[in-house]
Amino acid sequence: MSEELQDEIEAINSIYGQGCLVPSSSEANVYVLSPPGESSSLRIEFPPTYPAVPPVVLGTNSTGEHGKRGDAARELSLFCQAVSTVYQPGAVCLFDAIEELTRLLESEVPKETQHEDTSHEDDADPQLSAKSPADSKQISMQEPPWIMSDPFVELKSTFVARCAKVSSTEEAEAFLQHLLSTDKKVRTATHNITAWRIKGPNNTIFQDCNDDGETAAGGRVLHLMQLMDLWNVMVVVTRWYGGHKLGPRRFALINQTARDAFVKAGLVSENPSKKKGSGKS
Missing domain, CATH: 3.30.230.30 (Impact, N-terminal domain)
Incomplete structure (x- = not known):
């Protein structure tokens, strides 16, 4: 494992929570990414020469019990798009890819659903705690x-x-x-x-x-x-x-x-x- 990849794994897990990016139990150089707030986990292969070459998105790993049919394929497609958008040879890209995925997903979600997602974020962070009507x-x-x-x-x-x-x-x-x-x-x-x-x-x-x-x-x-x-x-x-x-x-x-x-x-x-x-x- 390159030093860049080791630092990136540590950084991703410190930002989004332990378990966000973990090694696959059955495949070498393959990691399972669970993007924050999403129902699908993704299998990503990091070639030995990464970040000189881009990571390879292999497919979905699992879908949470609340996921809907088609969500996994959609999120996989959007994440592949995100990686291709942010990757630059020689630079780690996973944080930017996750943020780009979040942006792409939010741009597709109706306003009512976006409001619900914001409330979920509020529950996860003391600064974003759920607000009463007066606070609204x-x-x-x-x-x-x-x-x-x-x-x-x-x-x-x-x-x-x-x-x-x-x-x-x-x-x-x-x-x-x-x-x-x-x-x-x-x-x-x-x-x-x-x-x-x-x-x-x-x-x-x-x-x-x-x-x-x-x-x-x-x-x-x-x-x-x-x-x-x-x-x-x-x-x-x-x-x-x-x-x-x-x-x-x-x-x-x-x-x-x-x-x-x-x-x-x-x-x-x-x-x-x-x-x-x-x-x-």
Whole structure:
């Protein structure tokens, strides 16, 4: 097994859950992929020279008990299409292929079914918990006044931050839910790291953060806000994983992206002695 494939397997299982990509019990170089939220599992062969050559999609492995006849064939066809779309010689492609499959499937699903799928995602993630009718009214509010950073890209991982002025924790939570409910690309990102600091009545102080699976990232962003003495503001740093681990470097990129949003919002001054990130390091 190549080092690239070993890293990709570890990354896929860390993003989508253990068991998403596992070796076949009966075939060498063949893995079983269970795309998140789909009923069909797929058998994929990784040639010894992968990623110099593309993976080979062999067929379906199984269909869940709730799958309908024809779903497996449709998902197989769409995944083959996804692989052919995203694969580039020399670069691992499975994460991009899974995301492309998700996009293709969602583009085919009626609006009623898409709403049901979103509710299922909500159950799986504390940030996307099922909302009451009152919460739904909050989500249908006017677009929050987001100020966006420039995108920062490293090893195909992309980071974008949004910040907005907020006056209460309820407003901060409503802004976050609105973003996740109305922006499919953000909702399906690998991580949406959030932090806010709010001064309430009677000198009460509210500070909170959420890693969204990127361990310790939320606390680091909150610490950045503390160092900048920012109040009554929230930030959401979105990361789309690019298939390559960044190690501790990812925390610097997360904070760099958050700071860029704060600068663009006029909350802090750009340091003239430092060059602004070009988007690649």
